[in-house]
Every structure is written in C-alpha cells, then in structure tokens.
Amino acid sequence: MAGKAEAASRGEEGEQRALQWLQQQGLTLVQRHYRVARGPGARGGEIDLVMRERDGTLVFVEVRARAGTMHGGAAASVGAAKQRSLVFAARHYLARLATVPPCRFDVVAIDGERLEWLKGAFDAG
Numbered sequence: 001m002a003g004k005a006e007a008a009s010r011g012e013e014g015e016q017r018a019l020q021w022l023q024q025q026g027l028t029l030v031q032r033h034y035r036v037a038r039g040p041g042a043r044g045g046e047i048d049l050v051m052r053e054r055d056g057t058l059v060f061v062e063v064r065a066r067a068g069t070m071h072g073g074a075a076a077s078v079g080a081a082k083q084r085s086l087v088f089a090a091r092h093y094l095a096r097l098a099t100v101p102p103c104r105f106d107v108v109a110i111d112g113e114r115l116e117w118l119k120g121a122f123d124a125g
Contacts, residue, residue, distance in 0.1 A: 013065070014063055014064070014065025014108075014110045015032075015048055015049070015063045015065075017065075017110065017115065018048075018049065018061065018063040018108035018110065018115070019032075019049060021108070021115060021117070022049070022051055022061065022108070022117070025117070026053070026054050027051040027052060027053055027054075027059060028051060028052045029049065029050075029051060030050040030051060030052050030058070031047075031049075031050040032048070032049055032050075033046060033047075033048065034046065034047040034050055034089060034093055035089070036088070036089045036092040036093075038088070044085070044088070044089065045085035045086055045087075045088045045089030045090075045092075046085075046089060047060050047061070047062070047086060047089050047090060047093065048061055048062055048063045049061040049063065050093065055102075056101050056102065057101060057102045057103065057104060058094075058101045058102070058103045058104075059103070059104055059105075059106050060086060060089075060090045060093075060103065060104070060105050060106070061105075061106045061107070061108060062078055062082070062086055062105070062106070062107050062108070062121075063107075063108045063110070064077050064078060064107065064108070064109050064110065065110040066109075066110070066111050066112075067112060073109065073111045074109035074110055074111050074116075075107055075109035075116065075118060075121075078107050078109075078121065078122075083105075083122050086105060087105070087124045090103065090105070090124065091124075103124075104119065104120045105120070105121055105122050105123070105124070106118060106119050106120065106121055107121040107122075
C-alpha cells in the first residue's frame with residue numbers, strides 16, 4: 001500500500017499530465033485547485049482543473065491517478081460523494097460569474113501509463 005506522500009506525488013504528477021494532455025486537445029486552463037469550504041465541521045469541495053473548450057464551454061475536471069486498476073481503477077474512484085463535492089464547488093465557482101456558460105464535468109483517469117478522458121462523466125443533477 002502506498003504511503004500518503006507517494007500518493008500525493010502521484011496525484012500531482014497525474015494532474016500535471018492531465019493538464020498538458022487537455023491543453024494538447026485544445027482546452028485552456030482557467031484555474032487550478034479551486035477550493036471552497038462549506039462551513040465549520042462540514043466538508044467543502046475542490047476542483048482540480050477548471051478548463052475552457054474552444055466553444056466557450058467551462059469544464060470542471062477531476063483528475064484521478066492510480067498505480068494500477070486494483071479496486072476498479074481511477075475512474076471508479078469518483079463516486080457519488082465525490083461528485084456531490086465537485087458539484088458543490090462548481091456551483092460556488094459559477095455563482096461568481098456574471099453570465100453562466102455551458103458547463104460539464106469531466107474525469108481524467110490515469111491508471112499506470114494509461115490516460116482516459118471521460119467527457120461529461122456525470123451531471124450536476
């Protein structure tokens with residue numbers, strides 16, 4: 001089992017790899033690590049990458065990196081609780097904007113050397 005430092009390093013490396021890959025696909029970085037707190041004792045949320053498609057769509061990206069596919073792999077680790085947390089943070093982010101653009105939630109799942117981009121991985125509803 002990997003230690004916390006090793007997992008954090010893998011996560012940061014995975015996030016950088018995902019960012020570079022998405023930029024190669026034509027997306028533009030808007031913000032990294034958007035964090036919001038819910039309040040005392042309540043969990044908030046964090047969005048790894050906020051990106052923009054060429055057509056103006058705002059893309060909230062969760063990056064998950066795993067050494068392998070044990071326990072369902074990286075994509076399977078974005079469960080209902082994580083999705084709720086991401087939606088909460090995205091709504092907070094969007095509330096700051098004068099006009100809300102089209103949006104979607106993507107997941108970049110990295111299992112070892114394999115990178116998979118799941119566009120529209122889940123909905124806010």
